[in-house]
Amino acid sequence: MPQTHHHPDVERILLDEQQIREKVTELGEQIAADYADEPPILVGVLKGAVMVMADLARSIPLDVEMDWMAVSSYGSGTKSSGVVRILKDLSADIDGRRVLIVEDIIDSGLTLKWLLSNLRSRGPKSVEICTLLRKPEAARVEIDVKYVGFDIPNEFVIGYGLDFSEAYRNLPYVGVLKRSVYED
Numbered sequence: 001m002p003q004t005h006h007h008p009d010v011e012r013i014l015l016d017e018q019q020i021r022e023k024v025t026e027l028g029e030q031i032a033a034d035y036a037d038e039p040p041i042l043v044g045v046l047k048g049a050v051m052v053m054a055d056l057a058r059s060i061p062l063d064v065e066m067d068w069m070a071v072s073s074y075g076s077g078t079k080s081s082g083v084v085r086i087l088k089d090l091s092a093d094i095d096g097r098r099v100l101i102v103e104d105i106i107d108s109g110l111t112l113k114w115l116l117s118n119l120r121s122r123g124p125k126s127v128e129i130c131t132l133l134r135k136p137e138a139a140r141v142e143i144d145v146k147y148v149g150f151d152i153p154n155e156f157v158i159g160y161g162l163d164f165s166e167a168y169r170n171l172p173y174v175g176v177l178k179r180s181v182y183e184d
């Protein structure tokens, strides 16, 4: 079902609702098969992963737990630096657990690299990553991402949890933001 109208700040729709739904369902089935013996605790990274977490969790027919972390990466504007501060930590103890990190997007991968080593230091049985989107830069960091929804071009995208200055998170699709919105 092609979208015929969209937000005026959106240059074009990259992934419509149906494409996202089909992919998330597919990821959920894969995860369910891989974790059938011992369901994971899903760790969503706030706020961007809210939508993918909600949809992914509902497409995994196992008794998964959902927990959340909020981190802030110090950096200039749109680039992250890899220096990370925890704004909200997990409620759960992940010692001995199977952890699946749920992310909206991996760009430089620096935030994720920090998060991985932080979570690994807590003694989990395993830590894997599921991301809806991955940008080309991410290929340059040595992080093994087990589940990837879509590899996307190096453009600034918004919607389905992703924001620009906290706006557009509630759009049901992933779109490319018009350059005129962030350039003058």
Ligand code: XMP
Residues within 6 Å of the ligand: 048, 073, 079, 080, 082, 104, 105, 106, 107, 108, 109, 110, 111, 112, 155, 156, 157, 158, 162, 163, 164
């Ligand atoms: P890394 O450390 O992988 O950081 O560079 C990824 C984080 O950067 C943000 N990011 C984006 N946010 N549209 C967004 O709304 C984008 O195109 C985009 N690229 C990177 C995002 O917060 C992600 O968690």
Ligand code: MG
Residues within 6 Å of the ligand: 048, 163
């Ligand atoms: Mg953001």
